[in-house]
Amino acid sequence: MNEQEHYFTADPASAQQRRELAVDLVGRRVTVETAPGVFCPDRLDLGTSVLLREVPDPPEHGDLLDLGCGWGPVTLTLATLSPEATVWGVDVNRRALDLTARNAARLALENVRTSEPDDVPGDLRFGTIWSNPPIRVGKAVLHDMLLQWLPRLLPGGTAYLVVQKNLGADSLHAWLGGTLGSRFATSRLASAKGFRVLAVHHHLAPDEEPA
């Protein structure tokens, strides 16, 4: 498979293509389904595991976003940790969306919505965003995507992005700092196993109450 094919494969996987994978999520061994044509179908990606280990607990309520959900490890984690929140697993790959929805159903997580980017209601704002973003799509596409979603963080909310150091984590950090404007502050939350976890915080205005 072409290295980037998983970003564009459209059709849900057939029953023959799907297979079970046992992974540890939120301290529990669970069995999920994955398939060829999605990101890292044979294991929990190392960058994703760094992200999940380093992030603080998500808000308990509201709308939470996993940008680029793949087969769903981040969405499933958010939905498990915040059962009263609505977790949006967003991806351009319909096979990935189908797997995330199936995995949410397997784990009896009723608070997961899967969606292509354009189908997420435009007025939704997110209490947090967790993402292992698609770096390999190239800088221009990645930057557009981040500029589309990060401003949809609620004031007081923080986005957490895991990026491989060798794939430009530090230049992305600098770009975010220079691009998002004074209401946003980007910092490095953690550095482990060749990955950085960047935190993008949306400041409250002086007269603003947290949502």
Ligand SMILES: C[S@@+](CC[C@H](N)C(=O)[O-])C[C@H]1O[C@@H](n2cnc3c(N)ncnc32)[C@H](O)[C@@H]1O
């Ligand atoms: C590095 S993978 C992470 C997948 C999953 N979160 C994980 O940790 O295993 C990035 C994901 O972003 C998706 N993606 C690519 N372009 C996107 C876009 N414009 N909007 C949303 N997701 C996108 C890819 O299809 C892929 O599933």
